Amino acid sequence: MRTTVPVIVAFLAGIAMVISFFFAPERTILGQFQENLLQWVTIVGGFTLVLGVFSIVRVNARAVSRRNDGWIYKLATVVSVFAMALPSMLPTSSSTTFGKIFYSIVPESWASAFGTNPGSIYDWLFNYLDSPMMETMFATLAFYIASAAYRAFRARSAEATLLLITACIVMLWRVPMGEAFLRLFSDNIPEYINAFVMKGFNMSVQRGIIIGAALGMASMSLRIILGIERTYMGKG
Amino acid sequence: MSFWEKVANIDRRWIYLLVAIAVFFPMIFIMQFPVELTPEAQQLYNAIDNLPNGSIVMLTFDYYPSTMAETRPMSIAALRHMFSKDMKVVTLSNIPLGGPTIAEDVTRSIAKEYGKEYGIDYVNLGYRANYTAVMHGLASSIESIFNADFTGTPLKDLPLMQKVKNYNDIRFILVVSDNATIDYWISIVNAQYGIPVGGGVTAVSAPKMYAFVEAGQLTGLLGGMKGAAEYEKLVGIKGTATRGMDSQSLVHFLIIFLVIAGNVAFFALRGREKGRVNG
Amino acid sequence: MVESLTFWDHFEIWLRAYLILSLFSFLYKDNRFYKMSEHIFAGLSAGYYVGLIWQTVIIQQLINPMIDEGKYLLIIPGLLGVLMFARLIPKWSWVSRVSLAFVIGNTAGIYLINALHGLIFPQLYDTMGSLTKAKGFSGGLLALVVIIGVISTLIYFYFSKEHKGVLGVTARVGIWFIMIAFGAHFGYTVMGRISLLIGRAEFLFYDWGGSLRQLF
Numbered sequence: 097m098r099t100t101v102p103v104i105v106a107f108l109a110g111i112a113m114v115i116s117f118f119f120a121p122e123r124t125i126l127g128q129f130q131e132n133l134l135q136w137v138t139i140v141g142g143f144t145l146v147l148g149v150f151s152i153v154r155v156n157a158r159a160v161s162r163r164n165d166g167w168i169y170k171l172a173t174v175v176s177v178f179a180m181a182l183p184s185m186l187p188t189s190s191s192t193t194f195g196k197i198f199y200s201i202v203p204e205s206w207a208s209a210f211g212t213n214p215g216s217i218y219d220w221l222f223n224y225l226d227s228p229m230m231e232t233m234f235a236t237l238a239f240y241i242a243s244a245a246y247r248a249f250r251a252r253s254a255e256a257t258l259l260l261i262t263a264c265i266v267m268l269w270r271v272p273m274g275e276a277f278l279r280l281f282s283d284n285i286p287e288y289i290n291a292f293v294m295k296g297f298n299m300s301v302q303r304g305i306i307i308g309a310a311l312g313m314a315s316m317s318l319r320i321i322l323g324i325e326r327t328y329m330g331k332g
Numbered sequence: 333m334s335f336w337e338k339v340a341n342i343d344r345r346w347i348y349l350l351v352a353i354a355v356f357f358p359m360i361f362i363m364q365f366p367v368e369l370t371p372e373a374q375q376l377y378n379a380i381d382n383l384p385n386g387s388i389v390m391l392t393f394d395y396y397p398s399t400m401a402e403t404r405p406m407s408i409a410a411l412r413h414m415f416s417k418d419m420k421v422v423t424l425s426n427i428p429l430g431g432p433t434i435a436e437d438v439t440r441s442i443a444k445e446y447g448k449e450y451g452i453d454y455v456n457l458g459y460r461a462n463y464t465a466v467m468h469g470l471a472s473s474i475e476s477i478f479n480a481d482f483t484g485t486p487l488k489d490l491p492l493m494q495k496v497k498n499y500n501d502i503r504f505i506l507v508v509s510d511n512a513t514i515d516y517w518i519s520i521v522n523a524q525y526g527i528p529v530g531g532g533v534t535a536v537s538a539p540k541m542y543a544f545v546e547a548g549q550l551t552g553l554l555g556g557m558k559g560a561a562e563y564e565k566l567v568g569i570k571g572t573a574t575r576g577m578d579s580q581s582l583v584h585f586l587i588i589f590l591v592i593a594g595n596v597a598f599f600a601l602r603g604r605e606k607g608r609v610n611g
Numbered sequence: 612m613v614e615s616l617t618f619w620d621h622f623e624i625w626l627r628a629y630l631i632l633s634l635f636s637f638l639y640k641d642n643r644f645y646k647m648s649e650h651i652f653a654g655l656s657a658g659y660y661v662g663l664i665w666q667t668v669i670i671q672q673l674i675n676p677m678i679d680e681g682k683y684l685l686i687i688p689g690l691l692g693v694l695m696f697a698r699l700i701p702k703w704s705w706v707s708r709v710s711l712a713f714v715i716g717n718t719a720g721i722y723l724i725n726a727l728h729g730l731i732f733p734q735l736y737d738t739m740g741s742l743t744k745a746k747g748f749s750g751g752l753l754a755l756v757v758i759i760g761v762i763s764t765l766i767y768f769y770f771s772k773e774h775k776g777v778l779g780v781t782a783r784v785g786i787w788f789i790m791i792a793f794g795a796h797f798g799y800t801v802m803g804r805i806s807l808l809i810g811r812a813e814f815l816f817y818d819w820g821g822s823l824r825q826l827f
Contacts, residue, residue, distance in 0.1 A: 102708040106716030113468075113720030117524070117728070131476045134469035135672075136688035137717045138477060140710055141462030142668035143692030145428055149657045150699055169650040176654025177661070184662025188484075212666045213483050214436055221655055222433050227397035228627040229652040230430070231811060232634040234398040238583075238808035239638055241801055242351045243344040246590040250598050255790045260595075262794025263801070264588050270535075270558050270802050272365035273581030290370060293795055294542055296753050300760020301792035303543040303734050304785075307761070308768050310730035317723035320715060328715050329708045330698075348638050355805075355812045401810025402803065428663055429656060459667055462714065464721045480671045519729025520721070535803030539796045547737035549729075556799065557806035576809040583805045 103323035109133065110321035153177055180226075184218035186210035265289060336604070340597040347590065354586045358578030367577060372545055373562035376530045376552020377413070380504060385417045387503040388496055392517070393425040393435035394463075394509035399534050400434070405560035405573035406508050406532035407438050413567045415446040420492055421454040422502070424478070426463035426513045432456065432482050451490040458482030463513050467520045471499050499527050504551075508532040514541070518549045532559065621822050628819040631811055668692070760788045 187195035188211035268274030319325035425431030535556025560573035767785030
């Protein structure tokens with residue numbers, strides 16, 4: 097029962113999408129069913145995103161209560177979660193019942209600070225704290241790639257040498273200064289690189305990988321629909 | 333330690349410093365080499381430019397804040413292009429971490445410059461989970477998936493959305509993305525519903541997209557900050573991507589130098605080791 | 612670039628500059644400023660999800676349609692979504708399987724068609740037709756490169772049979788193609804990473820620099 101019902105649900109949800117491919121949705125009852133199904137999937141899918149948040153809060157709150165090493169940082173994490181989440185969940189007007197109760201206590205001039213709209217606390221925290229930090233975390237990768245280029249990228253074999261030479265040529269081609277440098281040798285070099293390296297060798301390999309991965313995707317999807325693949329259910 | 337051993341084991345923080353210098357140097361001493369266009373960027377520009385004025389198009393903000401340096405200039409240049417042709421723009425995002433907020437921020441600021449009115453000239457639908465379901469759902473009815481826009485305004489209260497019911501009302505979709513969502517815009521929306529899709533992707537994803545461009549599944553491609561700079565040139569603006577090209581150039585030359593230097597040190601040390609073993 | 616800034620503008624610029632520099636400080640050495648910024652970043656990102664799902668799913672897709680439009684059938688996906696949280700309680704985690712199966716089954720159905728119709732067929736079609744579409748000698752040569760590249764790459768990644776004989780030679784050719792492709796990919800990846808750094812550097816130089824010039 098614990099396994100059979102989910103397998104049946106997966107089969108029905110999957111086969112509905114496969115069958116609907118062959119029928120124009122606006123002309124059949126199946127089409128209406130498909131529309132509802134897709135709407136429901138977007139709703140249920142949304143809840144999966146919040147699952148992780150509960151785990152983060154639980155793990156960090158436990159570390160704070162036990163005063164583990166670095167608990168002050170974990171407290172900052174928990175406070176940040178609530179600082180972002182709570183104002184965004186508050187009503188933005190007194191048009192709802194909860195809104196009426198809320199704005200009988202709080203001045204309605206504060207309404208623009210709540211919710212997720214532009215100008216809210218949520219929006220400000222994202223634009224002035226979260227987003228810059230996210231950009232910076234990824235920007236540090238530039239330093240690591242430079243360090244790796246110096247310390248780890250070695251032409252140990254003919255294949256590795258070919259890889260490095262191609263990389264250097266593409267790095268030159270992709271920047272204005274590099275392109276100007278390449279044109280010193282011949283005006284057509286950038287076009288040849290685009291035509292033969294990118295649209296020739298690179299494209300053919302990428303296509304092979306796309307086809308291979310798609311075959312794997314198709315077979316895995318079929319296994320899930322037919323109930324052969326059940327690892328997504330987890331243990332218990 | 334010999335000279336080559338010192339060179340091979342240089343503290344990585346010196347390399348970080350060199351990178352930082354290479355990035356900031358062109359900001360002080362501006363060089364501005366001309367940005368050359370690629371056929372793929374020209375193809376994308378032409379596809380949008382050839383649409384009749386006032387066409388309804390979709391612009392997706394399928395990227396995380398982490399890659400905004402590459403993708404935001406693409407979105408801005410695209411919006412300028414679309415608004416200059418009085419196109420009606422419907423935006424959405426399939427990225428739960430920041431996508432809809434970025435869409436809101438970017439479209440409103442650019443729309444203000446062109447005197448465009450929200451709800452009439454552009455709408456931000458926001459975000460819905462499970463992007464494959466979203467892409468399929470928009471084919472039959474946008475309202476079945478997005479019953480309200482990002483701010484919660486019902487679609488029936490937005491004049492533009494009375495004219496846009498599903499993909500049949502959209503002439504072109506420009507996907508600006510830093511992840512695999514563009515693969516699904518191509519393989520679901522273009523392949524199954526026939527809507528032309530153009531792509532603006534990060535440099536990491538760009539090599540893969542050539543396969544789709546050549547197969548005709550993707551109409552035009554912008555790859556990374558250079559792609560954004562190309563589109564800025566085509567649209568006639570000097571944005572952040574164009575400004576960043578000098579730094580990009582210098583760092584690329586630095587990286588090539590580091591690769592060569594590292595390998596020279598490696599082979600010099602290996603040669604010495606072989607000599608020591610043999611003799 | 613920077614016109615006269617208000618106090619609040621300066622505060623926002625300096626706040627962002629502090630966060631950027633505290634995160635970059637890790638490049639020199641791990642320190643408490645970096646750790647604090649990193650943990651705040653993790654918390655804010657998690658909190659963002661909550662706000663987004665509350666507004667877009669709970670309010671816009673469930674509560675408003677049910678109350679304003681009488682669409683009470685939406686209680687079913689709402690319930691399925693809530694059941695997802697059973698995963699957090701080990702004794703009851705099996706309850707969440709139905710919700711998971713619903714989402715994953717639907718996605719699998721989409722992926723099956725998408726893989727065949729949207730990826731494999733168009734890509735194979737273009738590969739096989741590339742010689743007929745080719746123009747001139749260089750076009751023909753390029754088409755041949757593409758066909759050989761696709762076939763040899765697919766054979767290289769076919770591990771169900773030992774790479775011997777014709778298969779081995781083709782796989783060897785595939786390696787050479789793959790090295791060129793990965794070299795190109797590496798070049799692009801370097802470009803991508805550097806671009807992200809340039810974005811931060813532009814903020815520090817132009818925005819923070821502008822604020823510094825105005826203040827001092």
